[in-house]
Amino acid sequence: MPVEFISATFLNASTELKPIPGASIDPDYLERYARNLDDYAFNYTLVPYDSSYFDPWTVGATIASHTRNLKIIIAVRPNTLYPTVAAKALATLDQLSRGRAVVHFIAGGSDVEQAREGDFLTKEQRYSRLEEYIRILKRAWSSPEPFDWEGEHYRFKGFRNLVRPVNGHSIPVSVGGSSEDAYRVGGSLADIFGLWGEPLKETKEQIDKIYAAADKAGRAPTDRPRIWVTFRPIVAPTDDLAWEKAHRTLAALEANAAQKQSIFGGVKAGKAGDADVPPPQNVGSQRLLDIAKRGEVQDRALWYPTVTATNARGASTALVGSYQTVVDSILDYVKLGCELISIRGYDNLNDAIDYGRYILPKVRENLPAESSSADTKPAAENGTNGTNGTTLASR
Ligand SMILES: Cc1cc2nc3c(=O)[nH]c(=O)nc-3n(C[C@H](O)[C@H](O)[C@H](O)COP(=O)(O)O)c2cc1C
Numbered sequence: 130m131p132v133e134f135i136s137a138t139f140l141n142a143s144t145e146l147k148p149i150p151g152a153s154i155d156p157d158y159l160e161r162y163a164r165n166l167d168d169y170a171f172n173y174t175l176v177p178y179d180s181s182y183f184d185p186w187t188v189g190a191t192i193a194s195h196t197r198n199l200k201i202i203i204a205v206r207p208n209t210l211y212p213t214v215a216a217k218a219l220a221t222l223d224q225l226s227r228g229r230a231v232v233h234f235i236a237g238g239s240d241v242e243q244a245r246e247g248d249f250l251t252k253e254q255r256y257s258r259l260e261e262y263i264r265i266l267k268r269a270w271s272s273p274e275p276f277d278w279e280g281e282h283y284r285f286k287g288f289r290n291l292v293r294p295v296n297g298h299s300i301p302v303s304v305g306g307s308s309e310d311a312y313r314v315g316g317s318l319a320d321i322f323g324l325w326g327e328p329l330k331e332t333k334e335q336i337d338k339i340y341a342a343a344d345k346a347g348r349a350p351t352d353r354p355r356i357w358v359t360f361r362p363i364v365a366p367t368d369d370l371a372w373e374k375a376h377r378t379l380a381a382l383e384a385n386a387a388q389k390q391s392i393f394g395g396v397k398a399g400k401a402g403d404a405d406v407p408p409p410q411n412v413g414s415q416r417l418l419d420i421a422k423r424g425e426v427q428d429r430a431l432w433y434p435t436v437t438a439t440n441a442r443g444a445s446t447a448l449v450g451s452y453q454t455v456v457d458s459i460l461d462y463v464k465l466g467c468e469l470i471s472i473r474g475y476d477n478l479n480d481a482i483d484y485g486r487y488i489l490p491k492v493r494e495n496l497p498a499e500s501s502s503a504d505t506k507p508a509a510e511n512g513t514n515g516t517n518g519t520t521l522a523s524r
Contacts, residue, residue: 132463132500133172134489135202135357135471136481138162138192140183145439146381146475154183160195162478167196169485175471177443178204178235180245186218193226202231202303207255207262208248213288215262216269219300220292228295232266233303233323234259236311238411252410256310258282263302263318271298303357307335307413315354316342321469322354325413326446327420328427332358333465357469358462359444361435364474364483368451375432375449378475382438401440414441429458444471452487459492463500 141158143149166174174192176185189201201222205215215232223230236255237243243255250258261280268276275289294300304315305323315322316339324335336356343353363378365371386400399406401418409415418441421433432447439445448455459470472488474480 131468132492132496133469134170134484134492135173135175135359135469136166136171136484137471137473138174138176138188139477140188142478144475144477145385146378148385154188156191158478159188159191162481163192163195163199165478165481165485167199169482170489171199171481171485173200173202173231173469175202175233176204178206178209180242186222189222189230190225193222193229196229198229200229200231201226202233204233204235206235206237206243206246206248207258208237208243208246208250212262212265212283213269213285213290216266216290217292219266220270220290220294223294223300224292230294231301231303231321233305233321234263234319235305236314238306238409238413240410252308253310256308256314259304260314260318263304263314266302267299267318270294270300304354305357305413306411307416308411309338311412312338312342315339317346317348319354321357323357323469323471324359325417325444326358326360326431326448327416328431329461329465331416331420332462332467336466355468356466357471358467359471359473360431360446360448360459361444361474362448362455362472362480362484362488363432364450364452364455364480364487366451368454371450371454375447378447379434379438382435382475386438386440399440401437406440409441417441417446429461430454431458444473448472452491456488456491456495459488460495460497463492464497468500 139162141149141152141155143152163174176189178185185203189203192199192201203219203222219230219232236252236259237248261282265278265283269288269290270293272290275287277286278284278288301320302318303321303323304311304319306315307324322339324332327335339356340353363371363375365374383400408418417436420427421436425433427433430448430450432449435447436445448458450458462470472484
């Protein structure tokens with residue numbers, strides 16, 4: 130399978146380095162950001178979910194209307210939408226975007242965050258619900274006949290779906306997490322399994338567990354979930370310049386954490402270890418914080434102070450170095466079996482453009498023989514001037 134690149138969606142000029150508290154959507158910014166991803170041949174953008182944040186469905190549809198190739202990954206927490214409604218919403222987006230919808234499922238990593246939108250199940254129950262939810266969606270997408278459902282979490286009668294995915298049977302399903310329950314549910318049912326960037330050894334251990342869960346569920350080795358791994362690269366023309374930038378980035382993150390600027394995914398903002406900053410409940414964040422205690426740099430260029438500074442709030446491990454160092458680091462993960470490489474920076478739009486110019490093409494040029502990328506020609510650099518005839522964002 131080809132190696133593909135994922136970014137995340139940003140709706141306005143607010144960044145973790147220069148937060149704009151309470152910023153609303155800037156439609157022009159969103160359009161420019163999405164078109165740049167498309168033009169520089171990113172394959173996907175994730176539209177994240179948080180109880181306090183913008184609606185991913187309308188944002189996803191807007192991105193679809195501004196882009197031509199970019200696939201849109203909608204993050205969905207099962208507690209927020211009845212499964213038959215989610216099945217139709219995803220198939221609707223798939224049709225509107227001509228087959229570019231993907232769903233990323235989040236069981237919910239924090240009891241406090243889940244309670245904000247009326248969900249009081251335990252984490253174990255949330256994963257059990259997620260499993261049932263995915264099964265319902267798959268049935269709804271593929272079943273030509275009306276069907277009933279009698280499950281532990283959902284019960285309905287005579288549901289008939291006239292809104293089918295473009296391929297007639299399914300939309301790619303991704304699951305993220307690092308707990309045993311996540312491996313079990315994702316390993317048995319997901320097309321894609323999302324991880325945060327850990328050192329090579331730990332990443333390999335997680336991949337083995339996901340594959341073991343897939344095998345246990347009776348999936349063939351050719352049908353295992355594709356592995357998605359997420360980093361926050363800090364790049365520059367030389368290693369020295371990149372490290373200077375990394376320390377400037379860390380200073381800004383620490384200053385903003387001290388002001389407790391944001392809450393995302395239920396992990397309280399602030400520096401890990403501060404008295405008023407409780408440890409995160411989700412295993413993925415706990416793992417990042419544990420590994421951070423072993424040292425600042427792991428492997429070639431995986432940098433952990435950004436993890437501690439943000440209490441491992443979401444994907445927070447950086448890859449620091451020259452373009453070449455970061456390309457080589459990404460290729461290390463490709464050799465391990467990671468096919469979906471998620472990279473987003475801290476200076477969101479400019480970093481995405483830097484990656485599009487200096488990282489994506491070089492990774493694609495240097496892929497091992499068995500991996501070749503589907504979309505390797507950035508419209509931004511082949512003279513077609515972008516997907517929609519727009520000019521590229523200037524620095
Ligand atoms: C690639 C990736 C993307 C994620 N996106 C979100 C998100 O948009 N919103 C959110 O609340 N959690 C997000 N998460 C967090 C986990 O899905 C969440 O913490 C999980 O439900 C429980 O994690 P655990 O199994 O590691 O304990 C993401 C995780 C990964 C790996």
